Amino acid sequence: MASIETEVAPETPARAKAEPPVESEAAPRSNGKLLERLDDVVIRFCGDSGDGMQLVGTQFTNASAIFGNDISTLPDFPAEIRAPAGSLSGVSGYQLHFSSREIFTPGDEVDTLVAMNPAALRTNLADLKRGGTLIVNEDAFDKSNNAKAGYKKNPLDDGEGLAGYRLHRVPMTRLTRDAVEGLGLSQREADRCRNFFALGLVYWLYERDPKPTEEWITAKFSRNPSIAEANRRALRGGMNYGFSTESFTVHYQVAPAELAPGKYRKITGNEALAFGLVTAAKLAGKNLYYAGYPITPASDILHELSRLKNFGVRTFQAEDEIAAMSSAVGAAFAGELAVTASSGPGICLKGEAMGLAVITELPVIIIDVQRGGPSTGLPTKTEQSDLLLAMFGRNGESPMPIVAASTPADCFDAVQEAMRIAVEFMTPVLFLSDGYIANGAEPWRIPKLSELKPITVRHATQNNANGQDDFLPYKRNERLARPWALPGTPGLQHRIGGLEKADVTGHVDYSPSNHQHMTDTRAAKIAGVANVIPEQAVEGPDEGDVLVVSWGGTYGTVRTAVQRFIRRGESVAHAHLRWLNPFPKNLGDVLRRYERVLVPELNTGQLRFLLRATYLVDAAGFNKVKGKPFLVGEVAGRIQELLDA
Amino acid sequence: MASIETEVAPETPARAKAEPPVESEAAPRSNGKLLERLDDVVIRFCGDSGDGMQLVGTQFTNASAIFGNDISTLPDFPAEIRAPAGSLSGVSGYQLHFSSREIFTPGDEVDTLVAMNPAALRTNLADLKRGGTLIVNEDAFDKSNNAKAGYKKNPLDDGEGLAGYRLHRVPMTRLTRDAVEGLGLSQREADRCRNFFALGLVYWLYERDPKPTEEWITAKFSRNPSIAEANRRALRGGMNYGFSTESFTVHYQVAPAELAPGKYRKITGNEALAFGLVTAAKLAGKNLYYAGYPITPASDILHELSRLKNFGVRTFQAEDEIAAMSSAVGAAFAGELAVTASSGPGICLKGEAMGLAVITELPVIIIDVQRGGPSTGLPTKTEQSDLLLAMFGRNGESPMPIVAASTPADCFDAVQEAMRIAVEFMTPVLFLSDGYIANGAEPWRIPKLSELKPITVRHATQNNANGQDDFLPYKRNERLARPWALPGTPGLQHRIGGLEKADVTGHVDYSPSNHQHMTDTRAAKIAGVANVIPEQAVEGPDEGDVLVVSWGGTYGTVRTAVQRFIRRGESVAHAHLRWLNPFPKNLGDVLRRYERVLVPELNTGQLRFLLRATYLVDAAGFNKVKGKPFLVGEVAGRIQELLDA
């Protein structure tokens, strides 16, 4: 976990701070409980899909964010389909890393695990660090639940199993029922409040302010006051339980982090994408057209945007991904800022129509929120295995710029950059996100519109065929971009299509020389994007032993890992790529300035493949294909191996 | 053209042989005409789409093949759609290279050009070599036709334009009408016989036996005897014209080639594919299932196979490529040898369902007859630009073996090899052909069935779950292939699908370790194909200055070019890849044994990209994207550059 990077004592594991009070720095008493300060904490809520873990996780996140901690979250859903209550496959988890320092990852190890049932305990215990705090709803550990989780006997009773953890057996079901007593709730309704009881308990444990949550509850259940009251009582009940019972002897404080000054909100990757897209449209002074077909983990982009109609956003839920992509091409031809999004299986289907956008040279953003593959694969798990599909998934020579977001909040900026390139170069652009970014959350410093870089769209307004009478749709500018003439503009009537076109006139042309010319021109145009994107920066020494190259959602983990070495003054640096095609102009030089190049990826080595082919560098790979993000420790370990080698 | 590779005098250009009789070896007289011997000849028929050029080209090819020459052909259709008569875009051409030696290409330069109208002359003249023979139908060079071809005045009259060629102005239209006089044909019908007049003329010119053609005519028009008679007369008329008129003073003889003994037939790539597929089914003792959606240049495979119903071949014209691919997956699950074919745009659409075949590990052959791209591109032109699509055109880590045919006849063997790998490893296999191979023709030594390597298919017949009661669909053999259990087999009921599967049991499994294991296993299985395919062979010195690496349809041209250097004793070798994934085990070593590696491709460098990434060799590229094959001279020129550099 991140806390071992304290300036003070880089090597002291934070868990030391969590040892019994005796060893801990003096702290004020409250109801005879010790209060300790921690630099940062990783907490995970887990329970049945029906237990509302995502909800309380989100509440805790908001509370921590509002309190001023830096945060990073990792929701972990079960496969899309609801599984039977109490089953292992039905377990839903939400992990939050909150800190008094800047952090980039949801944390490797869990400090405090809240497990609402045996299945949750079984599937999550492994991630709880030794000596960590384990809070369970003991009422849920009955015969049948234990059996469903594959426990022969009650795990809470068999000593060694949980020895080495600070186990707190809390009869949450009973206590919650007591708490909501007299509100006339059915037992089922009453039990639905358990998650707030658990939340209250950890709110006390980490001194969180319950107000925002209480307000949220009130608003959320405004139509059902007694349910609202019940949840509020459960929350308080949990807090009081921690405060009053003997079972908890210590609680903790995590001071606010020193983030750049400004106003913040918490944002997920898909939210940031939606915001970024509307913003791009606004900056360009155009309407946003979004066509999509639902697919995990991209669906939320459609959900978000469909709520923004008063921003002039048109969302079209197409009959399939082919129609979504095709309609986006039509909208681009008609002059809108056209966007479509999907995940792997849908991106495959869009390939042919993407090719149409390439040859007609129309600006369209294609978003791929990557998930585990191949085929339907692991819909709710994250992966980075569509990079080469993005590069090569179209017939013929069909080049397209590719940009990848690095964090949830980065989606906001990256997608604007993608749109800027799309309209300035008249080309479709592929945007890569992944399930980890899409559902993960982090604080986002809310920008002023005035701070944002404008997007300039120029439409042809008059005939460019000086002399001849027909408009020339493929007469290019200095960037090799063709003019974007809006249907409806008098005198600019023209025809485009999927057959090879003569440059300048845009007429169908199969001649050998023209095909060579157009192939070269399309390639040159995309290569030209390198002239307008920033050169590649590195963090750490700008030459030396090891350069770690990453892209996409592994940014935070890799950066955190590399920083360990940088702090130790070791010769390790980090280069994170935003543009995968074209590469920044200086990338080749950068790579050659280091003895070894390491490319950690959540695939079998796709960026590594591109780097080797492009620069002939003998880049080493560190690859994980488990549907989960890297742990900082894993990456750091591999770097160490390279250093030791 | 190929003839400069004679053992006798490698450097003498063949055209020398075509100089006036004085310089030529003594030859028997016939009707006062000189007869010369040539080693090989390139002839091209060109005219309007309506003029039947493909037909006479094919006839001349058959006659030459039957006579015993080695042959190589290059049909060149106009874009699929019929263009107005006499227009440049409507010109159709058929080039034939026939020789007394082994040849591998249709030839760079044309020795004799038959042009049926001005448009044909204009679009083809450039390929006629200086001093070459030019035969035109002068009746077609009227004002309107000349205008349509963009000639201000009659090209036959403006001296310098055609100076340097041996021009023969033949009033074919008039002579043909005379020839068919009295058969009661309409003028339109009469004029339709012109192509046979032209054919007859060149039959005389190159001493071809008209019998087979006459028989073909008789059979073809059996239902219309007067048309048959007319075409026969036109043919004879053309021969007599050459024989009797003064305009031709010389005619030529090209001796039979010394091909490996055996019985031969002419075969195109698509024919060879169809034959190869039925043969594979026969060898495997199974039925062939072919699903396709029409697309140029792959449609003929469907046409061929749909005629072979008595071989138990089921052809399914699906509603689209997705359905074709999907139904093939279904047929494979049901236990048939399943095949689908398309060209670039359709291959894009098949990507998602190919991924399903990968994760369900079912044997399916996917044939991509490549054409010019991107998008609809140049449907009738050849290209090699789908290699990286074949490698990476699926979401997730989705490896698939890739094999590419090198010549029309090679399709027969290559597709059997593809099928063998598919069933032995339980994997889909991508088969790459291209428009040049698909429509090109060459002699094919007809094999005996007994000579062919068997294909062994094993189906699970009993429960493999020793002890447990459920069949284990993912319990693998030593090749990592899973069992192929036929629906209908008692006790082997099992379920497969697109979600990640647990190894052995095949149950849905999202666990991190299983996903890593399955990803690695799928990769290892495909890599394992390298254990059963031949090591890479080279022609020429097995170490030295330059290794030219080619794949697919450029085989003949590259080989011919390299042989020039080998004959001269230069340090140049040729390695032609049949397997693009996995690469032969020894390929890395082979590449490292040469100073320079040159990769000529009809794309922007796709194999080069794979070689660089895989072996970190600084391979140079020679790339042409003009919808046309390489010329031997082009490749030789580039090799020379490398040697001189």
Add this chain to the structure above:
Amino acid sequence: MDTIELPVLTQKDFASDQEIRWCPRCGDYSILAQMKKVLPTLGIPREKFVFVSGIGCSSRFPYYMNTYGFHSIHGRAPAIATGVKLSRPDLNVWVITGDGDALSIGGNHLMHCIRRNVDLKIILFNNQIYGLTKGQNSPTSPLGSRTKSTPSGSVDNPLSPLCVAIGSEATFVARSIDVDIRHLTMVLERAAHHKGSAFVEVYQDCNVFNSGAFAYASKKEIKDDNIVYLEHGKPLVFGMNRDKGIRVDGMSRPEVVSLASTGEDDLLFHDEQATEPSLAFMLARMRYPEFPEPVGVFRAVQRPVYDEAVNRQITESIASKGEGDLEELFNSGDTWTVG
């Protein structure tokens, strides 16, 4: 097929060892249960059944059947099943699909499978929502539906699965309701016995994302006023106390009449075998609340079956030309000999 020596199968024989993963009170459970009841009655060995599905909650179905099964990709089940049936006419092939799977991404395959009359039993679980992806609008969601993807209400005019099927030349078209156990069993049985594409729409309750969408047709207390059971040769009578009927005059629209005023003979008599599908089409358009919605077999006619025709062409070709001989094939056309 002769079934004499077959072990008599029971529902349990068709249950797979997989834990069933649908939400509590999902309509899919009932459909699964009825299917397990019907299959053993068909006298077909278990191993001859193949269930092919696309993607969706409903498409999980094959995992829960101890038969051969293929949980394929979204929308392609009819195409995959066509490949199975064309190559193996001896198999009994079922397609399980959802409203999004069959009518949105898979609409084209469904249409072509039906028009070809491939011998497949197609069961469409219509819950008027995308369940697996958590509640977006589907092609059968009514106008105005507020879903995750249509927060202001859907403006996509819905498709009628039965009209699409009939418009695609369907030979067998039926509708039933997840919880109407006896009726559903009957309809599945009828489908199983039909030669050719049998298309069945089942109203299915998505308890989580679209709960109660079909309450009008499934709730004991009210259903009888809101649905009318189709029976071949019988008049269309419905209502709690069977006091209402459907009358049609000429090509004008159908109308609801009271049996007090109108005699049964004046009512529309159902003819599932009518060669002309217009009647079935009209019935398929009767929509609650304006009309009671017909359930049962709308249409059941015979037409050549695609897979049979394809295989017949093969046997005929063999009969006329004889088993194909490869060497003969290779040697056809012009050949020549060297050396």
Add this chain to the structure above:
Amino acid sequence: MDTIELPVLTQKDFASDQEIRWCPRCGDYSILAQMKKVLPTLGIPREKFVFVSGIGCSSRFPYYMNTYGFHSIHGRAPAIATGVKLSRPDLNVWVITGDGDALSIGGNHLMHCIRRNVDLKIILFNNQIYGLTKGQNSPTSPLGSRTKSTPSGSVDNPLSPLCVAIGSEATFVARSIDVDIRHLTMVLERAAHHKGSAFVEVYQDCNVFNSGAFAYASKKEIKDDNIVYLEHGKPLVFGMNRDKGIRVDGMSRPEVVSLASTGEDDLLFHDEQATEPSLAFMLARMRYPEFPEPVGVFRAVQRPVYDEAVNRQITESIASKGEGDLEELFNSGDTWTVG
């Protein structure tokens, strides 16, 4: 839109400079000619027209029109056109497609475009063959057709384009014939004036690969006995000497009757505005030679138009919530301030 200051346009204004590349005597020429006649009569500026096509001989059409045009990819024209119309309601968008383009690979997009009632004019050139790829079977090729891909005769039961459209909730459905110039002009005009998806099937002769497929309906000498012109409110009368009619009783099939024996009043009177599409559906199923084939407007009704509805939701949302304010959006939900 006010057309007063518009230059009066003529056919020539709509001709592009591109050389037309269809085979001699291809039916496409006539359809192109009639289109050029109709557009100038609509009082719409030339630059407002957009022609979107897929791939096929027919799909070359846009190149020959001096309007905005998009010759796209196979089967996707309806989806692309939907994108155009959704984003630019001011444009007048036409889809040109073929029987393979629209009904084979593109069937799903066609179905969904029609059910949504997107304001597009869809002209399907039905030549019952794949022309561009040189003569394979198409979804409208009759059973038994011998084509390049069905040398032993097709066993694929064909689709009826009109039945597919009606089964997909079409609001405007019509049929005409390439060479029936006056009628074709009328039908194109009617389509142009319809609000919503207007679907028109045109019988088109592929002179090279399927010559004469529609001779029965286009040949002067015989056509009057083989087609019946639909006119709203008029009885279905046909025949060389208009001596035959179509009668329907109840829901039974239509029948051909002689006017000698039957009075006009007993004939079927055409009602293109019938809310209930079953009549149109039945007419669409009348097939030569059993029946004369109806040509004209089968159905023309009003229903909310998709692109209008989508854009209305936007204006309404702006009206109620006010123009979206980005910073307000960013600051919505929980926020906190640092430093």
